[in-house]
Amino acid sequence: METRIKNILVSKQNRNNDSSILLGIVNQNGRQIYSVGIDDKSNIPVEDRIFEIGSISKVFTAVFLQTMIRDNIVQLDDSVLKYQPSYIRAFSNNRKEITLRDLITHQSNLPRDASNIKVQDRMNPFASYQAKDLDQFLSNFQLKKYKNKWKYSNVGVGFLGNLLASVLGTEYEEAINARICKPLDLHNTFINISDNNQRRVIKTYMKNKEIPPFSIPALPGAGGLKSTLNDMLTFIEGNLRLTDNPLQQVFNQTHKIQNNIRVDNNTHMGLGWMISKDKQTQDYIHWHTGGTVGFNTYIGMKKEKKMGIIIATTQKHSMWKLVKILLGLGETIGEDIAFEVYNYLLSTE
DSSP states (O other): OHHHHHHHHHHHHTTSTTOOEEEEEEETTEEEEEEESOOGGGOOOGGGOBEEOGGGHHHHHHHHHHHHHHTTSSOTTOBGGGTOGGGHHHHBOSSOBOBHHHHHTTOSOOOSSOTTOOOSOTTSTTTTOOHHHHHHHHHHOOOOSOOOSOOOOHHHHHHHHHHHHHHHTSOHHHHHIIIIIHHHTOOSOBSSOOGGGGGGBOOOEETTEEOOOOOOTTOHHHHOOEEOHHHHHHHHHHHTTSSOOTTHHHHHHHTSOOTTOEEETTEEEOSSOEEEEOTTTOOEEEEEEEEOSSOEEEEEEEGGGTEEEEEEEOOOOOHHHHHHHHTTOSOOHHHHHHHHHHHHHHHTO
């Protein structure tokens, strides 16, 4: 098995020989860790190396939301205006008030990204976008005719993370740490990397220039988290009920299909999760992808099979491929790898 999976990774890496790929697999038999292209000079185990999870952060935001629903602090169908009345133009019209459910399921009608982002550094495009800029955008955005349609929005989910943290009187990172990381013993999932952890960060490059750590200060809940294979596998084990943990019921709620919201003909929305059918096996897959300038990531679970995968790669998309992915017309590198691994694992059962 190890040789076959390693060959899958090498075949993908061969498309871009200076890239690294990390793969973690978990099932009822335990964990498996694989990698290609990682610098081994550091003597730091691959499973403890830090990478950016990008939009997989949205799944953490969904779990954060569900912990607050569990604790009766907010309700899923609460109007955003109950907590942020100053944004009445952005979150209501004469027929509709946007809810927390709308935000986490990409039904808010907000755009993918705010229109007032001014990119100062292409290597870190969101770093200069601050809370005051987001406030300006939401104060001026007008919810026009509401369309009951899925529309992916970094603004919507990122704003939800901010809203939930403000209800608790804390910052997003502190809330994620208290409500998810500590209960699950995730010791290496965070937004800000301490000086002590810098040596564990996987370095990424573009045209031989080091890419700075991804930063999205105004909307961390949309894509700001960093993690490790160890932590992400622990997170998946919790979702699959492979371990006893205090978030089992919370996880179960995030896995449920929400109001028949369709991403496409084969994909529904859970809370944060995309839920698709494997066209070959008909198994449901709960999944999400992530992308920063330096990393492409994938998380996926086949709950019926008690199987989960986390992938991180520094491999870069071509510009045309990236445009297709952003438009929902192409698979990410992580998805491509994941389906080969899923199919191989299932063939060996």
